[in-house]
Amino acid sequence: MKLTGAEIFVECLKREGVDTIFGYPGGAVLPIYDAIFQKPLFKHVLVRHEQAALHAANGYARSTGKCGVALVTSGPGATNAVTGLVDSYMDSIPTVCFSGQVATNMIGNDAFQEADTVGLTRSATKHNFLVKSVEELAPTIRKAFHIATTGRPGPVLVDIPKDVSTAVCEFVYPETVEMRSYKPVTKGHHGQIKKVVTAMLNAKRPVLYTGGGVIGSHGAADKLAKLARQLNFPVTNTLMGLGGFPYDDKRFLGMLGMHGTYEANMAVTHSDLLISVGARFDDRVTGRLDAFAPDAKIVHIDIDPSSISKNVFAHLPVVGDVGVVLGQIMKELERRESGPDEAALAVWWHQIEEWRAKDCLHFEQDMDGPIQPQFVIRKLHELTKGDAIITTEVGQHQMWAAQHYGFKKPGRWITSGGLGTMGFGLPASIGAQIGNPDAIVIDVAGDASIQMTIQELATAKQFMLPVIVAILNNSYMGMVRQWQEMFYESRYSHSYSDSLPDFVKLAEAYGGTGYRVTKPAEVEKVIAKALKNRDDFTVIDFVVAKEENVYPMVPAGAALNEMVLA
Amino acid sequence: MRHVITILVENEFGVLTRVAGLFSARGYNIESLNVAATLDPTVSRMTLVTRGDETVIEQIKKQVNKLIPVIKAEDISQTAHMEREMLLVKVRATDDTRAEVLRMADVFRAKVVDVSEASYTVELTGKANKLEAFLRMLDPLGVIEMTRTGPVGMRRGASGFTVDS
Numbered sequence: 247m248k249l250t251g252a253e254i255f256v257e258c259l260k261r262e263g264v265d266t267i268f269g270y271p272g273g274a275v276l277p278i279y280d281a282i283f284q285k286p287l288f289k290h291v292l293v294r295h296e297q298a299a300l301h302a303a304n305g306y307a308r309s310t311g312k313c314g315v316a317l318v319t320s321g322p323g324a325t326n327a328v329t330g331l332v333d334s335y336m337d338s339i340p341t342v343c344f345s346g347q348v349a350t351n352m353i354g355n356d357a358f359q360e361a362d363t364v365g366l367t368r369s370a371t372k373h374n375f376l377v378k379s380v381e382e383l384a385p386t387i388r389k390a391f392h393i394a395t396t397g398r399p400g401p402v403l404v405d406i407p408k409d410v411s412t413a414v415c416e417f418v419y420p421e422t423v424e425m426r427s428y429k430p431v432t433k434g435h436h437g438q439i440k441k442v443v444t445a446m447l448n449a450k451r452p453v454l455y456t457g458g459g460v461i462g463s464h465g466a467a468d469k470l471a472k473l474a475r476q477l478n479f480p481v482t483n484t485l486m487g488l489g490g491f492p493y494d495d496k497r498f499l500g501m502l503g504m505h506g507t508y509e510a511n512m513a514v515t516h517s518d519l520l521i522s523v524g525a526r527f528d529d530r531v532t533g534r535l536d537a538f539a540p541d542a543k544i545v546h547i548d549i550d551p552s553s554i555s556k557n558v559f560a561h562l563p564v565v566g567d568v569g570v571v572l573g574q575i576m577k578e579l580e581r582r583e584s585g586p587d588e589a590a591l592a593v594w595w596h597q598i599e600e601w602r603a604k605d606c607l608h609f610e611q612d613m614d615g616p617i618q619p620q621f622v623i624r625k626l627h628e629l630t631k632g633d634a635i636i637t638t639e640v641g642q643h644q645m646w647a648a649q650h651y652g653f654k655k656p657g658r659w660i661t662s663g664g665l666g667t668m669g670f671g672l673p674a675s676i677g678a679q680i681g682n683p684d685a686i687v688i689d690v691a692g693d694a695s696i697q698m699t700i701q702e703l704a705t706a707k708q709f710m711l712p713v714i715v716a717i718l719n720n721s722y723m724g725m726v727r728q729w730q731e732m733f734y735e736s737r738y739s740h741s742y743s744d745s746l747p748d749f750v751k752l753a754e755a756y757g758g759t760g761y762r763v764t765k766p767a768e769v770e771k772v773i774a775k776a777l778k779n780r781d782d783f784t785v786i787d788f789v790v791a792k793e794e795n796v797y798p799m800v801p802a803g804a805a806l807n808e809m810v811l812a
Numbered sequence: 813m814r815h816v817i818t819i820l821v822e823n824e825f826g827v828l829t830r831v832a833g834l835f836s837a838r839g840y841n842i843e844s845l846n847v848a849a850t851l852d853p854t855v856s857r858m859t860l861v862t863r864g865d866e867t868v869i870e871q872i873k874k875q876v877n878k879l880i881p882v883i884k885a886e887d888i889s890q891t892a893h894m895e896r897e898m899l900l901v902k903v904r905a906t907d908d909t910r911a912e913v914l915r916m917a918d919v920f921r922a923k924v925v926d927v928s929e930a931s932y933t934v935e936l937t938g939k940a941n942k943l944e945a946f947l948r949m950l951d952p953l954g955v956i957e958m959t960r961t962g963p964v965g966m967r968r969g970a971s972g973f974t975v976d977s
Contacts, residue, residue: 368830369837373880376825393880426975427822427883552874555867 251380251411252281255344258387260287261419264315266306266680267291268299272319273359274346277411291680291709294701296323298673300330300401301699304339305677308660309635309685311464313395314341314677320348321359324366324405329667331370331401336664337486338458340399342390343371349409350378363405372400380413385420392423397430398550399462430549434566434574442521442545442562443578449519450590451597452479455502455531458486458663459524459548459568461656466569467491470523473576477586480598482510484525486663489653493632499598500607503531504800505645508606508809511800513598514539515807521545524568527557528664537805547571606798606811607649613766616791619643619718622769623650626688626716629773634658634686637674639695640666642724645796647690669698672715676702679711686714686777693719693743703756706783714776715785717749720792728795732810753785762787814843815869816889816965818973819858822881823849830879831858840864840872844962855883855975859964883975888967895965899943900925902933904954913953920946931956939963 249257255278259267266289271279282290293299296318303314314334318327324345334341348357364376373393375386383406390402446452454474460466467490474481474497481491482502491498500507502514511533514520520542525531527546532538538558546553546560547568554563564571611621623646626634632652637660638644644661653659660678662670675689689696696717706713718724726741753760759779761772763786776784798809821827828847835842843861850857862872869887876885903913905928913932917924920942926933936946940963947958966973 364826365829368826368833378825425880428880550878552871552878554874556871 247417248414249417250277250281250414251383251406252277253285254380254383254417255387255406255411256281256285256287257417258384258419259315262387262391263312264288267315267317268293268302268306268677269317270296270299270319270323272323272346274320274348274408275317275323275411277408278317278344278346278406289680291676291705293673293705295699296326297329297669298676298699298702298705300327300334300341300343301667301670301673302677302680303341303343304330304334304337305637305660305674306681307339307341307677308461309657309678310681311657312681313391314339316341316343318343318345319359320346320363321361324361324363328367328370331367331403333662333665333667333670334401335370335372337662338399338462339401340395341401342394343401343403345403345405346411347376347405347407350407351409353407363403367403370401371403374403374405376405377407377410380410380415383410384418388420388423389425392425393428397428431565432549432567432570434547434564434571436574438562438564439571439574439578442564443575443582445519445543445545445562446477446479446521447582447584447586450587451517451594452477452519452521453513453517454479454481454521454523455484455514455525456481456487456490456523457484457525460487460490463524463567463569466524466572467656469569469572469576471495473572476576476579478588478591478595479586480513480595482506482514484528484531484663485648485661487525488648488659489656492654493652494654499602501648502806503528504533504802505649505796505798506800507649508604508798508811509598509601511798511806511809512601515805516597517542519543519545521547522560523547523572524549526553529557532557533800533804533806533808537807604811611766615766617763617766617769617788619646619720619788619790619794620650621766622716622718622788622790623647623690625769625773626690627651629770629777630686630688634688635660635675635678635682637661637671637678637687637689639671639689639691639698640668641692641695642720642728642794642796643690643692643695643718645725646718668695672696672699672702673705675713675715676705676709676711679713680709687712688714688716691715691717692724693717693721693746694723697747700752703753703758703783703785707757710782712780713783715783717785717787718790719746719749719787720790720794721746722792725796727793731793731795732801749785749787753783758783758785760785760787762789764789813865813869814861814863814889815887816893816895816963817860817862817873817876817885817887818965819860819876819885820850820883820973820975821856821858822883823854823856824881827856827881830881831860831876834875834879835862838875840868846962846964852975859962861963884973886973888965892968893965894968895939895963896937897940897943897963898961899936899946899958900933901936901947901950901958902931902956903950904956905930905932909953913950916946916949922946
């Protein structure tokens with residue numbers, strides 16, 4: 247069957263099981279858009295800026311477990327996509343981005359809307375391709391999906407020149423993909439597994455420290471829960487790992503790191519065995535490295551060998567898919583005659599409960615005072631029964647959402663962890679809602695962040711997505727202000743959100759519903775109203791306490807146990 | 813510590829930039845880098861010389877291996893191995909120095925590859941320190957220009973570093 251490149255594109259996506267793509271047309275992708283128009287084999291969601299296409303694909307991928315797909319044009323289309331690509335790269339989210347390119351005979355001529363997209367995105371992607379002939383297109387698309395979704399997942403970009411889209415060739419879809427240079431290891435080394443299990447059974451003060459790998463690996467969260475309950479080990483999550491272990495299990499210590507809980511950070515610091523599962527010892531997690539878990543033997547389970555011993559030396563590295571490795575560990579545990587050291591664990595838990603008694607996330611809501619941002623998050627949890635998909639922008643509101651919402655399972659917490667991209671949450675919520683039409687999807691936002699991609703309200707309107715944008719409006723770039731207060735003697739250099747728009751009118755202008763909430767007593771009522779609105783989006787402008795800080799906080803460069811509690 | 817890393821990569825467009833870009837992005841230093849196709853034309857072989865402590869080198873190896881078109885990488889500097897580098901040097905030739913240039917070339921077993929009325933161009937292959945010694949000897953005679961390849965290297969012995977090995 248002879249097909250054009252554009253038709254091959256459509257056929258390949260169908261065979262990859264793609265049901266939705268996020269994109270924005272332009273000159274170099276016109277042939278592809280024409281093929282999509284003529285043969286609509288999947289849903290196309292028109293975003294209002296290419297950055298949003300990538301964030302939406304990210305939100306879609308994380309909430310459905312499928313690969314996110316974006317389509318953008320050449321030049322500015324591709325450069326706009328770069329932030330979203332880096333975001334997915336830092337958080338290891340499987341995404342394939344297709345970009346148009348000027349015709350092959352024009353490449354390098356500074357043609358209209360030409361950019362060296364492969365050059366620009368080389369360090370923004372797990373891998374990228376420039377397709378130089380139509381014959382290469384199908385095999386390249388096959389490889390792109392394979393690379394994006396296997397090993398440590400990540401974004402892959404495929405740059406398609408316009409003449410490749412229009413050229414014709416015999417269409418053959420490669421059923422298998424074989425790459426001698428790319429063969430990710432999924433199964434852990436048996437000898438290492440045995441050592442890990444022995445270390446677990448001998449541990450007196452163990453902590454399971456789990457990250458995004460548990461979320462990204464199919465079935466890993468269930469295995470983690472089983473393992474932690476069987477051994478009665480405490481579990482702490484990284485920001486990316488929230489939802490990997492149920493928040494309401496008593497073994498859950500909360501998030502660790504810069505804004506982690508007192509009990510999580512103290513437990514890690516005093517542990518004698520730290521079992522890292524799909525986490526990467528990020529600087530926001532470890533604090534000062536020489537004081538990080540100084541007495542602990544470190545077990546590091548990760549699919550990416552380059553994560554192991556990058557920041558913290560791992561005594562027992564295990565390379566493999568965390569779900570597979572956790573399964574291997576449980577099998578090995580079954581073979582052992584003895585169990586964990588229960589006497590030591592009882593002492594350890596007693597100590598942890600003492601730390602927990604500090605109640606470090608405590609806040610007071612004076613019903614006659616200003617709204618506390620934490621109160622809004624708690625109410626969101628209460629009214630959604632903890633079942634909503636929460637996306638966030640970046641800053642204080644993100645940390646409050648992480649600390650106070652409480653996640654039961656993977657795929658419900660969608661935040662920009664590694665790159666920290668303001669403007670991530672709204673497009674991510676759109677992707678999540680498209681992938682989960684019946685779910686409650688809430689973008690917890692700040693007044694500054696939301697303005698970075700607010701044009702996506704039009705996308706929400708067009709596709710009648712009932713996303714709720716909950717703005718915690720303190721008229722500041724709150725986290726910047728907090729740092730300025732704590733470390734720059736309250737010199738609030740350019741962190742005041744001057745000339746804020748009226749978010750209620752803005753919501754209405756975009757065709758949705760807007761509410762402003764100024765009193766604590768109204769919080770619940772308005773959230774309930776928003777939850778009932780399933781026809782279009784809702785923006786709630788929560789006017790919150792202006793100078794509330796996120797606590798606990800480990801100042802940059804301090805040790806994890808040197809927390810500022812309030 | 814100086815390390816010599818041998819890398820087998822898919823012989824495809826952009827692979828050199830990927831390796832070089834990795835080094836610049838992560839702040840590693842490249843002393844020299846050599847690339848050429850192997851007997852199998854779909855595979856290129858790189859010899860990369862870098863410096864760093866054990867942790868840095870370990871991380872470099874992992875990061876290099878993580879690049880999709882990299883088939884395998886090996887640090888040969890801690891093993892019995894050989895390194896060779898080539899030098900082309902153009903030396904001024906006057907009535908006073910002409911004989912001395914030729915004598916030096918002879919001593920170092922270098923080859924004269926170009927002659928003009930006012931110059932000799934000499935080719936020398938060897939280890940870096942041999943090339944440097946040669947350059948030191950030629951310097952007083954008037955070096956016009958020189959270019960060096962940086963080393964290529966491989967392990968000693970019968971085993972090979974190939975895709976299938």
